[in-house]
Amino acid sequence: MGQSTLSESGRYTSVAAAEAIIALLDFLQIEKVVVFGYDKGASVGSVLAWKYAARVTSLSVGEYALPAFGHEIIQNPEPSRNLYGHWHLALFTIPEAAEFLIRGREKEFLNWYFWHSSYSAGAIISLEHVERYAAALAKPGYLRSMMEFLNGNIWREFEYFKPLRDDPIRLPLTVLWGEASLVPEEVSQGLWGPTATSVRTVTVPKAGHWLADENPKWLANFIDQNVASSAVEPTSVDLGYLEDRVTMM
Template identity: 30%
Template structure:
């Protein structure tokens, strides 16, 4: 067991519960107002390991494995990986945990789910923090997006039925490691961390579940667009990394949010909670508190 695992196991506990017809896994600890953390691709709740202890000093932390990811149930790709159903998972989970509202933090695709949930259920979200979230996939107009999208070739590749699974099965570590090698500091996500991610993505159904969100993205975008009436009043923090989105979202975010702050995370690529956790945590705590 690594030092991170030992520290987390002393302060946090693992749970599984069945909501909306699926078994979800989450890790929780701390005391205070609730904060729900939603991971990106190709990650799991584990991406928050550096962030959780500091948050737990003043908040009750819930780090969730989304439907089909991590140690949550792997259900067939056709079984509801669109935004509306993923948000139905979250709503049922909040009700099961008796949480009237939460502070919501999402990275990458987890940010897309967090944004969708805020649009669908704004009364259940106190504050929303998004990290390197590709909101143009949900129809936000960003002039620089065409250049950014060139680095996101995998989004379209993952939408191709069956072929990605056929090419990647048995090579999960090679494929995932390629993405993590783009980090500002490639050592930030070490071999043991990659082991943890590969463990779940290489499990039966792990790849298909991971790709199913991309395959439902057009349907999800239409769902969110239909629910997005006017600007959000929920306070929004957008964290962009130095190497990826940077501050290109400054003006576009004003299209969708009345109260928004953008921050560039220095010395970091896309994997901000793992690459520069101290700065990331500092910004998050300042926003949430």
């Protein structure tokens, strides 16, 4: 968030992101890929595996529920009124209001954001990490675009993903949750079971929501194993030909 250009079209949807990834793969001449989609990236990965199945050899997702399959419930504030829930997702559904309330307080918001779903909070997520995120989001337009992408399109995506129930993803799907997220197998299956023909759940040890930040070694090994065990080998490409080559114009 904050390291790419802003969308001129304003299309911050999972479909638009998937289309951009396919365009990049075409440019790099990469035919088949192993997909791991984390958080909002899970919806992008789901689009790739659903609509571009010939390009995807395996799909794993982490720490997310698709709209129409539970996300619209998870975003609601919890009855206990504590700060551990995901009330910010409901706030993001109205990007104008969210930007108005968070602008100028990016670092304060991120301090809570990383803390509220972590395994060991500040022990892993460094202050430098928070500062980098805050600086990226403080650039003009980036805070708003983040909210648009993360949840501003929730109800359009709700309608988009509904047909998955009758036309599920036909690749084996692995769903990852950090152990501190406390998502049991039956809940995970309830969220993702209807979306694909084969679903398994894996719990990431010593991690909460922030899988790659809190247990990067475990996650990297998991992705390596997924690549090695794919029924169809992903494309191997030498990108050395891009060295010293102009590619943006």
